[in-house]
């Protein structure tokens with residue numbers, strides 16, 4: 001029995017999550033779904049965007065499946081990542097047939113450090129109209145994120161990928177913080193002689209994801225750089241409607257689409273469930289359910305290739321109909 | 334007579350700058366070119382990447398035309414921008430015929446704040462393996478960069494553009510620093526009722542430059558965000574070989590291609606001179622030489638459309654041959 005904490009949150013979270021649950025149920029695996037609240041709505045009602053109960057449920061379950069939060073997103077998701085100590089934010093960038101992508105051969109993963117950098121929340125107004133934010137980079141956090149990235153590259157190499165990690169930083173300007181980041185990267189790379197290691201500037205990297213995305217395997221970077229880079233990368237493979245993510249730590253896993261609550265389309269049932277379904281696929285792999293994960297991904301691939309999609313991808317199905325097309329194939333119907 | 338401080342710098346700087354000088358000379362305008370040194374080579378010889386003499390020449394001339402620096406780039410260019418107080422880094426993103434672009438109708442300008450943010454150089458190792466960098470955002474710097482952006486949008490509106498400024502920030506996470514950035518943006522926007530003002534998150538913006546670049550006019554953002562965003566944007570309109578930039582202040586102007594010294598292709602005379610020629614076009618406009626600027630841009634457009642280009646764009650000309658094709662047309666031959 002897998003005990004899953006399910007947080008629908010706000011806006012289209014209330015659509016893409018139930019749609020994804022249907023797909024998960026289609027696998028026939030034994031799940032216990034424990035529902036918890038977070039986001040704008042519960043904030044309005046209780047004054048807390050991330051209630052204690054939700055935190056306890058999240059800590060208690062085998063994994064968390066998260067939809068989206070509205071205005072309160074930063075308070076909910078950054079805090080949850082922190083509390084669960086999910087230090088690796090894993091964001092696959094993959095071209096699927098039937099989806100408008102820059103190239104058909106894009107298939108890499110962005111690993112974003114998830115605990116420090118400018119997300120530490122250390123800010124101050126030190127004088128009127130003069131404000132500061134402190135970017136924190138520590139050797140300890142660097143070591144574990146780089147090991148995570150190299151281990152992932154090893155896993156991928158077993159599946160036929162190149163076996164390469166690219167570290168993106170700005171060590172020419174941020175000489176101390178990203179100097180450390182880059183130095184620790186090459187130090188850790190020594191433990192992984194079977195994996196290629198290369199580094200590049202984050203600005204150049206942001207161009208390369210457009211001009212030569214097919215050359216990457218695993219890309220590792222710091223928190224805010226990863227935030228910015230992964231949205232750009234999503235843009236090259238069909239947009240946020242398709243971008244899943246996994247927040248992984250030593251004790252916990254939190255899975256969420258990269259997109260937000262999309263108030264402009266919420267309630268219309270036109271939200272693309274793909275990003276959330278793919279996040280559930282990542283969750284199943286995290287739970288060791290590889291066969292079921294593959295089954296869902298293959299079903300989804302077929303549905304995308306057939307154009308059985310929501311309007312953003314040119315189809316005419318609604319969120320639940322698209323998910324049902326996936327679920328049917330997962331059930332083998 | 335326009336007195337121009339010319340800094341070739343390292344690598345392909347020594348190719349794209351002389352090529353561009355030929356194009357500038359073709360205009361028939363009276364120039365005095367004062368050559369100055371900066372970069373790795375002078376650093377190796379003298380221990381200074383940016384010699385005092387160069388700084389004095391730069392301060393003394395009407396404008397600076399800069400090629401590229403190698404390893405020392407950050408020390409040279411960030412320092413020069415600072416010394417000249419060129420607070421606005423202006424990076425046009427424009428699709429030209431004959432160049433592989435995401436769309437043919439891309440035509441916007443990124444205005445990057447050029448004096449603060451994480452480029453302040455305030456870094457420390459506060460304990461072993463624990464490092465910090467301080468991001469500084471001040472009301473004063475915000476005000477002048479936003480006024481610059483709105484004034485630019487006004488200029489562009491006169492030339493038929495939409496008249497819109499989009500402010501990209503991360504105020505959901507950087508609540509104090511980017512909270513200030515966003516607040517000052519809307520405050521300044523009140524002075525420009527004829528120009529539309531909108532804001533968005535920098536991560537979303539990094540996707541929009543791929544998924545809807547045709548919708549932007551002027552995009553304004555902070556220093557490092559602008560650095561990352563503008564390389565991505567360059568990738569959507571043919572790459573760094575085509576990306577020019579202007580660093581503008583109240584007293585000085587510094588013009589440079591966005592690309593670096595490209596040691597891998599230096600000396601081969603295959604570097605694309607377009608980015609530097611377009612930077613010279615921006616310089617001419619800064620100097621009030623609108624007719625000559627237009628003449629060069631039209632000549633370059635023709636040369637690109639005809640495929641009379643360097644190999645990176647599929648042509649078979651070298652750097653100087655391509656520049657000569659432009660110069661010929663500027664001379665009216």
Ligand SMILES: CC(C)[C@H](C(=O)O)[C@@H](O)C(=O)O
Nearest residue numbers: 073074078227258505506536
């Ligand atoms: C909502 C926001 C706080 C979040 C982030 O910045 O990490 C989002 O942009 C993301 O990428 O998951």
Ligand SMILES: CC(C)[C@H](C(=O)O)[C@@H](O)C(=O)O
Nearest residue numbers: 172173203406407411560591
């Ligand atoms: C060379 C480097 C310091 C510079 C920057 O970061 O500003 C470059 O990337 C640029 O965009 O002009």
